[in-house]
Amino acid sequence: MKIDIDDLSFSFDGKKVLKNVSLLIEEGEFLALMGPNGSGKTTLLRCIMNYLRPNDGAVLVDSKPVYTMSERQIARLFAVVPQSSPTDFSFTAYEMVTMGRIPHARGKLSGETKEDAEVIKSAMERTNTWQFADRLFSSLSGGERQRVIIARALAQKPRVLLLDEPTVYLDITGQFEVMDLLTELNRDGLTVIAVLHDINLASRYCRKIALLNEGRLESYGSPSEVFTQENIVRIYDVDVLVRRDPITKSISVIPRTASAIRSSHGRRAHILCGGGTGGEILHELLDAGFSPSIGVVNVLDSDFELAREMHVPVVSEVPFAQVSEESHAENLKLVDESVIVIVADFPVGPGNLKNLEAAKRAMEKGKRIVVLSPGTIEERDFVGGRGKELIGELIRNGALSIETTADIRDILSEGKRK
Numbered sequence: 158m159k160i161d162i163d164d165l166s167f168s169f170d171g172k173k174v175l176k177n178v179s180l181l182i183e184e185g186e187f188l189a190l191m192g193p194n195g196s197g198k199t200t201l202l203r204c205i206m207n208y209l210r211p212n213d214g215a216v217l218v219d220s221k222p223v224y225t226m227s228e229r230q231i232a233r234l235f236a237v238v239p240q241s242s243p244t245d246f247s248f249t250a251y252e253m254v255t256m257g258r259i260p261h262a263r264g265k266l267s268g269e270t271k272e273d274a275e276v277i278k279s280a281m282e283r284t285n286t287w288q289f290a291d292r293l294f295s296s297l298s299g300g301e302r303q304r305v306i307i308a309r310a311l312a313q314k315p316r317v318l319l320l321d322e323p324t325v326y327l328d329i330t331g332q333f334e335v336m337d338l339l340t341e342l343n344r345d346g347l348t349v350i351a352v353l354h355d356i357n358l359a360s361r362y363c364r365k366i367a368l369l370n371e372g373r374l375e376s377y378g379s380p381s382e383v384f385t386q387e388n389i390v391r392i393y394d395v396d397v398l399v400r401r402d403p404i405t406k407s408i409s410v411i412p413r414t415a416s417a418i419r420s421s422h423g424r425r426a427h428i429l430c431g432g433g434t435g436g437e438i439l440h441e442l443l444d445a446g447f448s449p450s451i452g453v454v455n456v457l458d459s460d461f462e463l464a465r466e467m468h469v470p471v472v473s474e475v476p477f478a479q480v481s482e483e484s485h486a487e488n489l490k491l492v493d494e495s496v497i498v499i500v501a502d503f504p505v506g507p508g509n510l511k512n513l514e515a516a517k518r519a520m521e522k523g524k525r526i527v528v529l530s531p532g533t534i535e536e537r538d539f540v541g542g543r544g545k546e547l548i549g550e551l552i553r554n555g556a557l558s559i560e561t562t563a564d565i566r567d568i569l570s571e572g573k574r575k
Contacts, residue, residue: 158184158219158234158316158348160205165214167200174200176372177214182350182365184316187343189359190352191383192369193393198352199321201369205350206235206319232260236310238320242302244295250305251290254281257312280311284338300331307338318342320351324358336362360384360408368392380408398466424448425494426569427519429512430501435460437562438499438529439469445569450495452488453480453512480511488512492519499565500551502530504537505544513547516556526556527568 160182167175175197182188190198203209205216207223216223223231236257257280258273269277281287284304289297294305303323310318318339324332332355340362343349353359359366360380368376368383370392376383386399389410398411426447428435431454442449452472454461464471472488474480480488488511492498498519505513520526531548538544552558557568 160317160348161217161220162201162205163214163217165201165204165211165216167197167204167209167211174372175204175211178369178372178374179214180367180374180377182348185343185346185348186365187340187349187363188351188365188367189363190350190367190369191354191356191359192375195371196369197372198369202319202321202350202352206237207231229260232313232315234315235317235319236313236315238303238306238310238318238323240322240325242294242306244302246295248294249290250286250292250294250297250308251277251281253294253305254286254309254312257309260313276314277308277312280308281305283311283342284308298331299327300334303327303331303335304338307335307342311342315347317348317350320349322352322354324353324355332358356384356389356410357407360410361402361405384408384410400466424496425450425491426497426499427452427491427495428499428501429488429503429516430454430460431458431503431509431512433459434501434503434529436463438501438565439463439467441562441565441569442499443467445566447497447569450491452491452515453484453509455508474508477508479508485511485515488515489518492516492524493522495519495524497525497527497569500526500528500548500556502533502537504539505534506539510540510543510547513544513551516551517547520551520554520556526551527565528552528556528558529562529565530560531558532560 162178162180165175165178166173178201190201192198200209204211210224218234254277255269258276278287281290284307286305286308289301289305294302297305323335327335336358339349363380366378366380366383367374368388375392376388384399386397389397395412400409402409424447426442426449428438428449428451430451435451439449450470451460451464453474454471455476456473457476461471461473470491472484472491474484492515498516500516516526528548528551531552534545534548559565
């Protein structure tokens with residue numbers, strides 16, 4: 158069964174909410190309707206189920222317009238799971254699921270049949286809610302109630318499951334329970350179309366994304382095709398990092414802090430780091446409104462990767478090589494441009510000893526120097542004591558000594574006022 162949304166437009170009180178949306182949804186698809194608030198996601202969902210009639214265009218199911226179908230026919234094709242369900246009644250979970258059999262009732266006064274009972278039990282077992290059959294719906298947790306509502310939808314025996322923000326009021330455990338269940342149902346052949354707000358959740362579970370903005374379909378495809386940095390910045394108006402999660406392999410979107418976006422206008426602060434020691438310092442600088450830079454780190458270092466992702470100036474070197482004179486000079490240039498230089502607690506070896514020499518040069522030029530965890534330099538010194546000697550010289554000449562990155566905050570506040 159294919160759903161063809163053909164040049165669909167819809168207006169509320171003369172204002173166009175959907176504008177010429179065209180979309181082909183294949184049978185067995187798991188599709189997320191995404192976009193900012195007011196982009197038309199829920200309106201499109203309601204047009205699909207024929208709750209709203211479009212002004213132009215149509216929703217076709219296997220080439221047949223949904224508006225030509227009876228309510229019973231539509232209810233046998235589509236089952237709807239709303240954002241939330243009222244709890245101010247005394248129905249049990251079983252009675253709630255029973256309502257899903259209404260489209261299959263032979264008459265208004267017909268009772269529950271043997272087939273109904275089997276379908277209801279199967280739906281509740283499928284959603285792991287049979288154990289709640291005799292409990293009041295109102296007594297269940299948010300995640301449990303949502304699973305019961307999905308069981309009610311399954312009792313309709315639909316071919317398509319439509320969900321309007323099914324995880325919006327759930328804690329993280331409930332969110333994953335619902336999304337895991339939807340994935341299992343989809344694998345069994347059920348087409349799933351869900352309005353979602355959480356980009357990372359949609360990327361992890363949905364095979365296709367339809368990204369809407371101001372009533373228009375802006376992008377359609379796989380999560381990696383749709384959730385690009387360019388699309389998210391343009392549509393959501395927020396600066397983000399887009400990367401692939403190393404465990405789930407799904408696209409992961411990380412919003413930058415507002416100060417990160419403004420960082421190019423802040424006072425320069427330089428971090429001498431490596432081996433992943435610069436990350437927390439970098440975030441502290443950004444949060445304090447500074448414009449940070451990093452050097453010198455090799456291109457396989459996690460500090461280099463983070464700097465590139467955050468669009469922070471970074472001086473790099475090839476792996477397993479000593480800092481070249483060219484990289485050292487570039488590093489010194491960033492040091493000279495900075496009002497404060499922070500020496501992270503990085504392991505000191507022949508390859509990066511010049512970073513400490515850069516700190517010494519900054520001290521000689523009157524720069525403010527902060528040294529993180531100088532007491533641990535002996536165990537991080539792999540150059541026969543030269544690292545310890547340089548750190549000691551910095552401290553003796555007035556460098557500030559701190560033990561944790563949290564201590565940087567007060568120093569940065571003072572530095573920003575100077």
